[in-house]
Each structure stands twice: as structure tokens, then as C-alpha cells.
Amino acid sequence: MGKPLVPLNIGIVGCGNIIAAYLETFPKLDAVRLVAVADLDRARAEAVAAEHPGVRALSVDELMADADVQLVLNLTIPAAHAPVALQALAAGKHVYGEKPLAANSEQAAAVLEAAAETGLTVGCAPDTVLGTGTQTARRAIDDGLIGTPISATATMVTPGHERWHPHPDFYYVPGGGPLLDMGPYYVSALVTLLGPVASVIGAASHTRASRTIGSGPRAGESIPVTTDTHVTGVLVHESGALSTLVMSFDAVATQSANIEVHGETGSLIVPDPNHFAGDVKLRSLGSSDWETLPVSAGYVGASRGIGLQDFALTGSDAEPRAGAHLAFHALDVMESILKSAHTGQAVEISSTCERPAAVPLTELVIRA
Template sequence: MQPVGIGIIGTGNISDAYLKAAAQFPVIRIVACADINMDAARAKAATYGIEAVTVDELLADPRIGIVLNLTTPQHHVPVGLKAIAAGKHVYSEKPLAVAFADGLRLVEAAAKAGLRVGCAPDTFLGGSHQTARKAVDAGAIGTPLAGTAFMMVPGHELWHPNPDFYYKAGGGPMFDMGPYYLTCLVNLLGPVRSVTGAAKASYDTRTIGSGPRAGESFAVEVPTHISALLQFHDGAAVTITTSFDVWKHAHGHIEIYGSAGSMLVPDPNRFDGAVQVSDRKGDWTEVPQTHLYGDGNYRILGLADMAEAILDNRPHRASHELSLHVLEIMEAILRSAESGSRIELTHPAGRPAPMRDDLPFGQL
């Protein structure tokens, strides 16, 4: 099998996770990287033994079949459209776009060109979340009826030296962390039908806690505490809260309540973690892991799956439909919070195919 050539655009923070994980999947081979900051690209290229090139050179490289877009959210669509115009498939970091209309434009451009769009997160393909999916599908908790999801932290300005973008349009806790929680929920429960949101910003300004700008304050331009009720097509009702305003809490990441029992789902920002279920009255018991890719760094699994899917001519799992649906949910929550009314979604996505548990490591 000839591996699919990958070119990375955007060699910042998260690129190391991808570059380190890549060797585990023979279906992909990262050949080059590019960044508007050429020094950053050259440094990564030297560390990982790949080529540093300009964005235009990367897009013109016939060895590259998929562009891995690891730029910051505002650049996901412009860079993605350039890659499509150059005849490349695109796999992007989350969110797909900072506005639903832009995400739709990207997906439509790819469809017109006969190319694929994939998007992070891919943690839902990991061992723990596939174990949860298999247990739900096997009826371990009966029919899912309701659930909760909580992502609440004090705010990234505590550790991030340039945290301003988290508090501007396209930022906030829902766009930043919502993709992990919502993708995980759609994988378990299917598409969301409607949302009702409420949101507020608890502080007008935030103060940078580290780096050369420590002590500097900047204005908060988006809501930082966002709650919503998600009503799923299959009937489940899930409440979700994402917040940058909470110092400490004791809620689980995700809990699903079914007609025959309950399930604790581990952190959807990770591949590992214990899945626990209880029957109607019993204690929590851990579900034995049924799938590979649990303990470790597999933050490239969605891209590897897309490469195999291209070669096998099957749908890929971390898909444009799924990420567009998640983007529409996030945007609708914020719109609902502003208008005070429930919003019906227009672009539902089916559940991605479950991962197979009968294949050797590295084959998807």
C-alpha cells in the first residue's frame, strides 16, 4: 500500500501531537510542513525529519494528497479553501470554522471539487469512547433518555501567554471545548434536533497570568458561561455547560441516563479513561475496554481513518457532516441565548460508523 502524503499547514502548539502520533499509522506519511512563520516551520521540520516549505510550495507538491490544517480557528476556512483549490483533501483542527456559513462554504467547495473534508476532534474514535458507544448500542443502559455534560474551568489566561483570542468572536468556552463534548454526544446518541441556550460573561476583563504580558488585562467580548438544553432526534435531552468562569466543581464530564441504567463517560478531550455503568440500583462497574487506541497519543486517528477511507472508497468518520453539525449546534446555542428562543437545526448528521474491533493496530 502506498501511503497518502500529508502536508501540514500551521506548525504551532498542537502540531507536535500529530507529528509524534503519525508513525503509528502506515497509511499516512507526513512529507512537509509550512507556516506563515517560516522559522516555526523550519524548527518542526528539523525536529521531525520532514521538509519545511512555503504554503504555496506545499499546495503545489504532487506528493501531498491531504492538507492537515493546524492553523488557528479564523484561518481554518481560508486555508482549507486554498487547499481545495489546489486539488487537495483537507483535514482541519477544530472547530471546522468560526461561523456555520463559512463551514458550509468549505464543505460545498470540497463537494464540488470531489474532495474530502475531515475535522478534529478524533478522540471519539479512541478506545474509551468506542467502548462507551458499543455499550450504549448493546443496550447496557437501555434507551438513552437524558444526560449532562460539563466543561468548566477558570479560563486559559491562567496558563496561556496570549489568551486574547479565547475571549473574542469565534472564541469562548463553547467554540473552544464544545467540539469534544458535542462530537462525543452525537457519536453516542445521534444528531441533535434543537437547542435552547443561555449565556453570560461573568467578568468584563481578564488578566494574563503568565509570560511576557503577565498582569496585562484585556476586554472580554464573548459569553464565558454557556448552558444549553440539547434535544436529540432520538428523544434524549442533554444539558451541557461550558464555562471559563468556574474555579472548581465536582460534576462528571459526561453522564448518560437510560431506561435501564446510567453511564459515566470519561473526558472527551482524551482517548483514555474508564467507562462506568450501573443498572437501575447497583454500584458503578467499569466496562472492559473493547477497542484499541485508549492509552496513548492518537491525535491523528481521524486523519489516518480519512486516508484509509479514501483508499478504500468508504466514508470517513471524523467527517464534514459531523463537524458541520457540531458547528451548527454551537452557533445555534449562542443565537438561542441571545434571542431567548429554541432553535431547530437544519443540518443534522448521522452517527459515524463505529470503529472496528477486529483489525490489527494501525489498520482502520
């Protein structure tokens, strides 16, 4: 672990829907401090600043040039993730972004290269894997409660985000779809639990040419669908474990656990990786019942943005747990699943990453 960056002064670029979750979390974090916000729509930044004393509304260029900002929290749309990250790194700022790291792995590689050249650090959501749900499951695996891991399943089924999102267009174009939207949570969790992935086999379908927006000012409007909306894949981990992934915007519902991990002597039910907490259940070989394991690891009471606290405490000269190399590997895995689906061939994963360090059971210190 490097020298902590405490307090870490943060400037946010992008004041859209997701910012609310971060703003709710910041008061819980004693290692970070929000100092500025920016948006292409200046009025949105000013509205956020007006509700948070001490936070200044700036233009994007002003925020990048502001000496008080140490880290840029990049909450822009996926297409802007890489350009904003590169601008921040060029300005001498650390970066933490929403998932995915970039719209594609080529852009993501440019971000990693720029970070290496500048000596700055890049982190990336999802940080849900740092909560007590995934981390307690990881602790169970590391403690040998299921023996040698053999396989896992990861399932996300929803009839589509257009039913609730007022502007869902970006979910249904290349770079969107269920895999690139929700897959980062599941792939990051699988890598946290079982380690990096060596190869994948994928299949995908695209069942509807259009979707109808179900809420907001555009309700009833039809939007085109130009990307795969149901994706399956088999991930071969470097450890030899096999994970089966199902990501769908087409199906209605499922009773499958979000993630299950199976070993020689037991099976685990792992909570939804889109959330920070939840019950981890174990069924041991020879038992007829599932038992709920006590919370044993992870940030207690965590919410969106805990990755920034972990970033600050890890320091600038070490990889944070929600780090860019994990995010790059997850993006590489997802793109490779889609490539396999379209070519009918297994794809070797060119990247790898360290399995992130486990999070000990950690109570958050609420800032006064």
C-alpha cells in the first residue's frame, strides 16, 4: 500500500443521474472531500453546487486547471470516459471513473498508457465488489469453505432499461447492451472471487429492432436497437475454474441466484454484485440446508463511491482495489465474449490483472 492521499480533493465532471448516489455517499467518507463540479450544462453543475456548501461550479476546463482538484471523478457517458480521463491525466490529476473504463479496449489502453507516462493513478467502478456481500463470499472461498473452486454462474435478466429510464438510447447501441452495461459488476465480482480470465466462448442474439420508452418526456417514442440484447458466455479462469455468464435485456425474470460459486466441498450463493451487501449462503457437502454466513469482510455500510475512499487510503503509488487494470481486464473479457459470439470461435484473453487484495471487515468512519 502506498502513502495515503488524505484528504483527497475531488472534482466531478458530469452531473447526470448517477451523481446523486455519489453525493449521498460523500458525507460518510472521511478520506475524501468534494470541492468542485462541472458539466457541459453549466446550470446542472450550479444546481449541485448550490446544495453543497464549499463546492464550486466550474466549466470542465476550469476544473481541469484548478490546483485544488487532485482527482477527477468522471461521471460522463461511456463515450466520453476516455477523452475526459485523458484530459484529466494531461492536467496532472488522478482519475476515478464510472464503468466501463472506456467505450472500448483500444481507448482504455490509451488511458492506461497515459497514466503510466504521467505517474498518476486511475481507478474505476464498480466498487460494489468492496462491500460486505462479495467480500464475505471471497473470504469464504479463501478460507476453504467450499474447497477448490470448480465453477460459477452469473445471471442478470431484465426486460430492458427503456421501461424506466427516460433516455435509454445509449443502452441499445454498440458499447451498450446488457453485457457492457451490467457485465462490469458481474465480471469484476467473478475476477475478485476466482481470479483473472484466460479465455472465453460466447453467443449472443438481437431479438428486437426497436424499443419503446416507457417513462419521462419521451414516453411512447420508439428507439432503434443496434446491439446484442441477450449474451451468454463461458469464462475459463486462469485457475481452471469455469464461469457461465448470462446477461439479458430480453427475458422477463429469473429465480437464479445472481452469482453461485461451486467447489469440491461446498457451494456459495453470492449477493447481487450491483449492490454492496446481502446474505452469503453456504451449503456444505453432506448438508441438506443452506446456512447464512456471518459478515466477515468488506466495507460495512458501503455505497456508491466507497472506491474513492479505498483509492485515497491506498495512495498514489499503488493500484487501488477498484483499479484500472481490473477494469481493463473486465472490458477485455466482455469484448472478447462478443467477438466470440460473432465469430463462433473461442477467444484468448490478451490481458490479465492481479486478483485485487481482499478487504478486511472495515467500519466506515462518518465524517463530523
